[in-house]
Amino acid sequence: MIFKVLVFAVVAYIVYAMFFKKNREKNVKDNNGEYIEDTMDECPTCGTYISKSEAILSNGKYYCSEKCLNK
Numbered sequence: 069m070i071f072k073v074l075v076f077a078v079v080a081y082i083v084y085a086m087f088f089k090k091n092r093e094k095n096v097k098d099n100n101g102e103y104i105e106d107t108m109d110e111c112p113t114c115g116t117y118i119s120k121s122e123a124i125l126s127n128g129k130y131y132c133s134e135k136c137l138n139k
């Protein structure tokens with residue numbers, strides 16, 4: 069009888085832990101999405117919004133491509 073209760077407790081804990089982990093991963097993903105959105109900037113040549121991680125930085129401005137940079 070005690071063994072059954074123990075097994076149930078372990079299973080319940082595993083299910084809870086998996087559910088909690090899933091939620092945490094989702095939150096991290098959402099935060100990353102916001103982070104990428106926060107670092108979007110407008111290309112001064114063509115007006116396209118590009119993420120700063122992919123943009124070319126020149127004179128403190130973010131360009132979407134070398135073509136816009138050299139214009």
Ligand SMILES: [Zn+2]
Nearest residue numbers: 111114132136
């Ligand atoms: Zn551009």
